[in-house]
Amino acid sequence: DLTAMIAGIDPSLDIAMTTNGILLEEKAKSLKAAGLKRLNVSLDTLHSDRFKDLARRDALDRVLRGLTAARQAGFSPIKLNMVVMRGRNDDEILDFARLARGEGYEVRFIEFMPLDADGIWSMDSVVASREIIDAIDREFPLEPVPDQQPAPATRFRFRDGSQGGIGVIASVSDAFCKVCNRIRLTAEGHLRTCLFSIQEHDVKALLRGGASDDEIRDFVAAAVWQKEEGHKIGQADFVRPAKTMSQIGG
Template identity: 50%
Template sequence: MTKPKADWRNPGPAPTGGPLIDTFGRVGGDLRISVIDKCNLRCTYCMPAEGLPWLEKEELLTVDEIDRLARLFHSLGVRDFKITGGEPTVRRELPEIVARVCALEGVDVSITTNGLLLDRLARPLREAGLRRITVSCDSLMRHRYAEMTRRDAFDKVTAGLEAAREAGFDPIKINCVVIRGSNEDEAVDFARLAREGGYDVRFIEYMPLDAERTWEREKVVPAAETLAAVSAAYDLAPVVQDAPQPATSFRFADGAPGVLGFIPSVTKPFCDSCNRMRTTAEGAFRVCLFALEETDLRTALRSGADDAELERLVREALWHKWPGHKINHPDFVRPDRSMSMIGG
């Protein structure tokens, strides 16, 4: 970790200009915007079978409020935006939200979805300006997919992937959370899918963000182990990356299409170079996925705060960003919220 320019625990006032920066010199350039907390799946590593208490409609940020925050962060140098949930496609206004964010100059916008509604939304989202999409899918076996998501919806996912391809999305990424005892034996199958379909498949380590708090470290499959399994089946060539990325990426050495990424979020966290920030569906600003504190932007928005005041709140929160989430430390403390409530 870069030596902080100030004591992050008591850093004094945040800078009033320049890039969005914390005391370690990390620049916040990536904003994940959650548009809803509801989801039409019940993934075992995320929420209970009966779901969670959902936000009321009036608690969600409106389209105009999301638009205003996106414009604010854009004015502060943010160019990478990802629309998340919950499941973002269950929000009726999603195409309009996407269109507004995509209208900002020089931005790279994507969404993360479970794909169940892409058969009818892929084209409207593409027409709204979206070019990149990520579909979460943790098993290529219908029965196992149903076990992990508590929904028999695998056919909807495959239909959604096909609809995304037909709509012209490129790249199409597939996120796979690898859990020991559940799906670690499918790594090579996912690699084969990448080769045959030209997908960008990313293997993600299982993180402690489930609402039922049943996460066990023993169920974490190190990314290095997944990489070794895939490398035993295919010759891989590393992808040269211009800047630090969460995923270590590889192409197939024989020139086959597709990219494989391995994200060691638990065993080798990328906190040192993390540039990610998040707004939850009800307008809480989080500077880390595992943050224990949030900054309420919705109250400020609805009480008439101007952009200068919103900027002050954002800069102050980021200035206090901690070194990292401490998953591998004995004093690790889980956030109160689960992944669906935070936004991926």
């Protein structure tokens, strides 16, 4: 059980979870008690019919109740990740900004990347971060959060001092690949050195094969040396990975 696994981890570590929020109503309290420090909830729409279409289940109310449960359990701030898709949910940008102000969430608007299960991505479907910030700023004036550490999200706060905050992740229009220090371990036990990796590195086989700690360390180091310079979205030699975002795990 995930809660027990988290409870077994060194409590000084910064443990965060990204979730679709469907089980939060039941689990938020026990996750908090187990030592989960930060919570990110993926939520692309506040319309039930769209949610059903995008998430392939009728569960928006459950997610919203889960968010309330998470707040009551003491998670703060809670980040909401919204992938903005032109023509599908870009008319909800201000609704999400209002939600951030109303409930104190940090809403992260993420540019749509070609990792979707439906394969509907196109360059035209990307809403650039600048456009998102301009739209919010016209309604709710924003200012940059000072002293930001290098991170995927560029963060803003509301100039009127309201609770909540806004972040944009310009993964397509202004990719931060040059300073990316991320590698991912998938649920299958494979290292992925980039979201757009075409090949993965099978750590699980080493672990199951009885490799020593030194061998595993060398394997991980060799994988990191092969880390991609970045994605090539929009370039002629871009290759779309076989795995979707939900298979990679975010």
